[in-house]
Structure formats: structure tokens, C-alpha cells
Amino acid sequence: MLCTFRSTTKQEEYHSPDKVQWNEPGAHYSLTTKETLPRFPFSIDQEGNIYVTQPLDREEKDLYVFYAVAKDEYGNPLSYWLQIEVKVKDINDNPPSCPSTMTVFEVQENEALGKRIGIFTAYDLDEANTVHSVLRYKIVQQTPECPVDGLFLIEEYEGKVQLAKQSLKKQDAPQYNLTVEVSDRDFKTLCTIEINVIDINDQIPIFEKSDYGNLTFSEDTAVGSTILTIQATDADEPFTGSSKILYRITQGDKEGRLAIDTDPHTNAGYVTIKKPLDFETAPISRIVIHAENPEPLVPGVTYNASSFATFVLVVTDVNETPVFSQFVYQAEVREDVAVNTKVGNVTARDPEGLGIRYSLRDDTRGWLRIDPTTGEIFSKAPLDRETEHVYQVQVVATEVGGSSLSSTSLFHLTLKDVNDNAPRLARDYTGLFFCHPLRTPGSLVFEATDDDQQTLRGFHFSFSLGSESLQNDWEVYRINGSFARLSTKHTNFEERVYTVPIRINDQGWPPLEGTVNLPVTFCTCVEGSCFRPAGRREGIPTVGMAVGTLLTTLLVIGIILAVVFIRIKNNRSSDKVENAQASEVKPLRS
Structure with missing residues (x-):
């Protein structure tokens, strides 16, 4: 069952939009909700009339779904519940709203008539695409009213703001405030638009001097060092895209060794070293710098010689270490290659053009040798993947003559497996x-x-x-x-x-x-x-050997004891004979 009725006010409460009725008298009616609601603005009497008991607000809830229940005098249901849907129709009860406290647009001072400055869009909480939410726009006040009033117009329904009478000049007014009336059928709301006039870029940057002379630096000057400060000025409005200055090197630095950063407050430019200087490739360079704005110049105005400056960069020589063509060299060979097989090659150059001598370092297994002149690397002993899967050594390049400076690189030799180990x-x-x-x-x-x-x-x-x-x-x-x-x-x-x-x-x-x-x-x-091993382990006696050793030991001890016993018996017999002989000898008398 679907019921439709509009949003209500306090005076329209207790209106009966519809009713339900059981076929027989004596039914008792009640309503139950399908969902939990903060408030339920409906009731039903015992005649089956359904009433609105509280104000309805479509913006709060536009559809209610609940059930009507019919029971007998004992509380038993007389039928299935009847679902009721109440759709709340919209009324124009919401005034238009401004999109924000202040809407800000920008326009350049040389813009042509009819130029769209921006679109102003208000909103209405009433139902969309109905007469209650159709909004109309009208400018009711312009501040200031110079040089004339009515400099702007706004389209009645779209809200598009345009220039109406003439182009703007910042000298007349840098900012305008428009009061816009937004209305629907019953309500009006005043909103504010701020329009800032942007200075046009009709002034070019001008260097304070066009030639900054000769600058001399050694080729080992640290990257990031500031080598020069330059300055240009612009007569356009400060801190805008028309007066901001960007410095760009147009000649003399194809390698991109230099960079220029701009101070956003003073427009000073700081020339810094971005990449290492190199005496061997660019000992003297004439650098040309162009000062320009991020905003395009207005038609008829072009950059000229005042926006360019030059200086000469002189780079002095420093004895540098040899430079390898790679930081890491990699090669791969089978582990069974013959001794004296070439397994790789490295190359280095000396920035000053001196000769290079190559050597190896950390060749812990003595597997490799290097040709000191060509940088070719050979095997000088049998290789074994099972000992070293990737064999790593350092390669040293030393300049011949000069200060004998050297540098190192890495050589990684990957050994491919061959079947040379039995299971x-x-x-x-x-x-x-x-x-x-x-x-x-x-x-x-x-x-x-x-x-x-x-x-x-x-x-x-x-x-x-x-x-x-x-x-x-x-x-x-x-x-x-x-x-x-x-x-x-x-x-x-x-x-x-x-x-x-x-x-x-x-x-x-x-x-x-x-x-x-x-x-x-x-x-x-x-x-x-x-329980016991069946055989004999190396160094461990068997049981038989242990028993034999024990019997032998006991036999030796028995023999020793027998010999000792016989010797003691013989000694005692000798003593008895000597005593008997002594008793038979008579002493001499005087």
C-alpha cells in the first residue's frame, strides 16, 4: 500500500492521509516499523485511520515503510501484516545557500569583453529538478564602483560571471566585491564574490649588468658550490607570475654542468655546479644566461638584450685518478677452461692522457692474471666452481708517470659448472x-x-x-x-x-x-x-683380546709372586745353617 503526502508543518499534524480496514468488525489495529527510527510520526486509530502525528521533513527522510497489524480481541493476528509506504512530497521550505563564505575569482587586466571570469554556483536543499530548486542569479551591488558601475554581469540561471563593459586596469582597482542575489520561488539569499585583478606581464626582466667577467675554478671544485650571484629586476607587480624571474643558460653549457636557483623574495640568481667540471673537455666556456618570466608576455612585448647576461668560466687542470669505463665488470666461463684462457677485459683512461698500467688485488686463490698494458684477464690456474661460484677480485689502474695515482674497479668471474665430481x-x-x-x-x-x-x-x-x-x-x-x-x-x-x-x-x-x-x-x-658390534673398530680391543690380556696379566703376576716366595724360602734356609755352624766353634782362652 503506497501513500503520498507532502511535508507538513506544526499546524498540519494529525492529518489522516489514508486508512486500513478488516472485513469484519471488532478488529484492533496497530502500527509497527520496519526499521529503527529516531522518531515515528504516524499513528492509527481503531477505525483504521492512519494519522500524521509529527511534522514531516523530506530533507530529513523522504520515504517511510511500516506495517499495519489487525488482531482480534485476544491479540491473535487476523491476517498477514500489511506493508505501508509513505512518500513525503517536497515543498519549498529551504532558502538557497551560498557555496562558501567567499567565492574568489581572478582576471587579468587585459581580458577582452565577454571573457568568462568564473561560474558561481549556489545550492538548494529542496528536491532537485523541481521548481523548488530552480535558482536565479542577479548582481545587486559592485564595490568599488570605479571606473564605472556595472563592470560585471552574471547569467540568470547558469551563474557565469563575465566582463560587461570594458577591460580592467589594476591601477583603477586591484579588487572588486560583488553582492549576488540568489533566489527561488519563495526565498532570496545574498552571496559575495571577490574578483582580483591580475597584473599583465608587460615588463621584461632587466639585468643589472650584462657581463659578469671571467670566473676561474679548478676542475675538482665540489658539486653544489655557488660560483656566481646574478641579479635582474622586473617592474611588474611584485610576487606574481609576471614579476617572478627564472634564469636559464642558453649557450656554453651543453653538458649541463651548471644550474641556477632563484631567490623567490629578491629574484637573485645563484649559479651552482651541478656536475663536475672537466678541464680536458671544456677548459673555457662562454656562458649566456636568459632572464624570463613564467607568465607569457602580452602581445607586442618581447625580450631583448637587457634580459641576457654573460660570463666566462675558466677551468684549471687538476691531476685526476684514472677512470674505469665500468664500476663492475662481469664475465662467465666454464670451470674447466684451460690455463691461460682469456676470461675478461677491463679498460680505464687517464683524464690527463697518461698511460695506464693494470694489476690485480685480492686474487686470494691465485687463479687470474692481467695483462698490465691491455687490461685483458686470463686464467693462470685451474678453476673450481665448487670452491668459488663467483670469484671476485679488484682491478687497479695506475697512471704511468705523473703522481702515479690509481683507482680500482671490481671484476666478477662467474664459473659455469661442469660434471667433474663423482657422486x-x-x-x-x-x-x-x-x-x-x-x-x-x-x-x-x-x-x-x-x-x-x-x-x-x-x-x-x-x-x-x-x-x-x-x-x-x-x-x-x-x-x-x-x-x-x-x-x-x-x-x-x-x-x-x-x-x-x-x-x-x-x-x-x-x-x-x-x-x-x-x-x-x-x-x-x-x-x-x-647390543655389541659384530666387528672390531680401529684402536678398540675385542672381547677376546680383552680376556687374553687379562689372563696374561694374571699369569705374569703369579710368576712374579712365585719367584719372590722361593727367594724368601731360600734365604731363611741359609740363615739356619750359618747359626748351627757358629754354635760349634769354641772360643779361645787366654
Whole structure:
């Protein structure tokens, strides 16, 4: 159900725009909103009449959607809710508004009649594209009224401001203020337009002097140094595009060594060094400077000799270091190139034209040599990518004669890989074991690697047994490019260490092959771990050796004790004989 009614005022509240009605008497009516509103300006009585209870404002909300509900005397719904849409029609209740407190336009003092100065646009909050929002413009006051009133006009509906009577002169008035009346059918609003008159560029910059003489600087003068201050003046209005001065070098500096910055307050120009000076290429230069405005000159006015100035720049020589053609030189060769192969070349020049002698620095591996005259670099020892992928050295260029000044550059030699390394095991596999006795055939996984550069898809090794005599006991097969599996073919193995040779081929170009030994131990296990090694490690005695050593030690100790015991017994027997003989000898009497 759609209802349409216009915005209301206080006096128009409680107007009944429409009603709803249930087919049978006794229905109770109520309204419920579809959305949360700060206020709900409608009500319904028990006859089904819907009333506006508060003022409506289209600019606040132009459409209300709510529901009418019919219930019986017990509060039970008699039907589905009825959706009601109320559209608020606009009335002209908003006056026109100015776009801002002050609208500012600019116009040059030589503009022709009819020239558009700007477009003034006000706005109205009433509904767009209706008679309530159609605005009309009219200038009601011009300040000042010199040289005459009515210098400007504004189009009635578009708001375009134009010159009406004559061109403007800043000497008459630098600024005009226009009061514009903006109206709709019922309201009027006064707005203000400010029009600034811009000075025309009818004066050229004039140098205070046309020749600044000779300036002498050494070629090592620091970049950024100010070497000269110049000054020109302009009679146009200060601090405008007509009086601002830009300085431009028109002759004598094709290399762009100099730059000129302008002081925005004084129009002074500061000539600075933008790029290093060079005695060898430009020892003397006659510099011509043009002073000009960013604003174009008015027709009939042109720049002349007063807007040009000159000076002579004299550059003195300084002994400079040699200059390399590049800061970093790069070359690439295969790692297997023959000794004395040329791998690169560097060049340097001396600004003073002296000869250059080349040498190398930081050639830590002694791989390279350089021709001291030509700068050609050769290999002087075998190269190895696996040791240095990119070999870096410094190249020194020293001038021959003069002060023997020198400079350095970098030489980076990238070594391309060749297949010169046989495959090997990726790690130590001395800990491989099977529990003895072996109940079912088992297998072990191992990994191979290669010191050569991998392909984009990684290594691609092939694996095989290194001895045909082992084919009845073992088998090996490839899992992927790097991993393989070694498996037993039966369970009848002794409790000891078996050394299984594995042949690994890298399938490169040319292909390289290596044989590695996998030590596999068969041992008694306790809780899944090897109880004792089946073989003897270097420097570690076996159990038998330990027992033999212990028995030998005990035997030696027993022999020593027996010898000591016999010697003690013999000594005691000797003592008894001597005592018996002594007792039989009679003493002499006097």
C-alpha cells in the first residue's frame, strides 16, 4: 500500500492521509516499523485511520515503510501484516545557500569583453529538478564602483560571471566585491564574490649588468658550490607570475654542468655546479644566461638584450685518478677452461692522457692474471666452481708517470659448472644394522649427493651393486633421484659387519660414477638397539683380546709372586745353617 503526502508543518499534524480496514468488525489495529527510527510520526486509530502525528521533513527522510497489524480481541493476528509506504512530497521550505563564505575569482587586466571570469554556483536543499530548486542569479551591488558601475554581469540561471563593459586596469582597482542575489520561488539569499585583478606581464626582466667577467675554478671544485650571484629586476607587480624571474643558460653549457636557483623574495640568481667540471673537455666556456618570466608576455612585448647576461668560466687542470669505463665488470666461463684462457677485459683512461698500467688485488686463490698494458684477464690456474661460484677480485689502474695515482674497479668471474665430481654418500652411514638372527628380509635407505650443481629438477642418480658376487645376498633399487634402498635377499647372515659396495652414477655429461661402501652390521639386539658390534673398530680391543690380556696379566703376576716366595724360602734356609755352624766353634782362652 503506497501513500503520498507532502511535508507538513506544526499546524498540519494529525492529518489522516489514508486508512486500513478488516472485513469484519471488532478488529484492533496497530502500527509497527520496519526499521529503527529516531522518531515515528504516524499513528492509527481503531477505525483504521492512519494519522500524521509529527511534522514531516523530506530533507530529513523522504520515504517511510511500516506495517499495519489487525488482531482480534485476544491479540491473535487476523491476517498477514500489511506493508505501508509513505512518500513525503517536497515543498519549498529551504532558502538557497551560498557555496562558501567567499567565492574568489581572478582576471587579468587585459581580458577582452565577454571573457568568462568564473561560474558561481549556489545550492538548494529542496528536491532537485523541481521548481523548488530552480535558482536565479542577479548582481545587486559592485564595490568599488570605479571606473564605472556595472563592470560585471552574471547569467540568470547558469551563474557565469563575465566582463560587461570594458577591460580592467589594476591601477583603477586591484579588487572588486560583488553582492549576488540568489533566489527561488519563495526565498532570496545574498552571496559575495571577490574578483582580483591580475597584473599583465608587460615588463621584461632587466639585468643589472650584462657581463659578469671571467670566473676561474679548478676542475675538482665540489658539486653544489655557488660560483656566481646574478641579479635582474622586473617592474611588474611584485610576487606574481609576471614579476617572478627564472634564469636559464642558453649557450656554453651543453653538458649541463651548471644550474641556477632563484631567490623567490629578491629574484637573485645563484649559479651552482651541478656536475663536475672537466678541464680536458671544456677548459673555457662562454656562458649566456636568459632572464624570463613564467607568465607569457602580452602581445607586442618581447625580450631583448637587457634580459641576457654573460660570463666566462675558466677551468684549471687538476691531476685526476684514472677512470674505469665500468664500476663492475662481469664475465662467465666454464670451470674447466684451460690455463691461460682469456676470461675478461677491463679498460680505464687517464683524464690527463697518461698511460695506464693494470694489476690485480685480492686474487686470494691465485687463479687470474692481467695483462698490465691491455687490461685483458686470463686464467693462470685451474678453476673450481665448487670452491668459488663467483670469484671476485679488484682491478687497479695506475697512471704511468705523473703522481702515479690509481683507482680500482671490481671484476666478477662467474664459473659455469661442469660434471667433474663423482657422486658420494650424503652422510656417514656407519650406524646401519640389522638384529641377528634376521627373521625376515630387511632393507635400509640411504642418500647420495654430488658436489656438482643440481639441475632444476634435482639430482638423477642410478644405483647398482658394486660386485656381482653379492647379487645372491643383496639387492639395491632407486627410490627417487637421490635416495635408494638396500635390501637383503635372505635371512642367513652371520653376526658380523658386512661391507656392501654400491655403484652410483650421476647420469651427467659426461657421466661420472663412484663406488661407495655401506657397512651393515648384524648384531644381537636389546630393545631394538644393537647390543655389541659384530666387528672390531680401529684402536678398540675385542672381547677376546680383552680376556687374553687379562689372563696374561694374571699369569705374569703369579710368576712374579712365585719367584719372590722361593727367594724368601731360600734365604731363611741359609740363615739356619750359618747359626748351627757358629754354635760349634769354641772360643779361645787366654
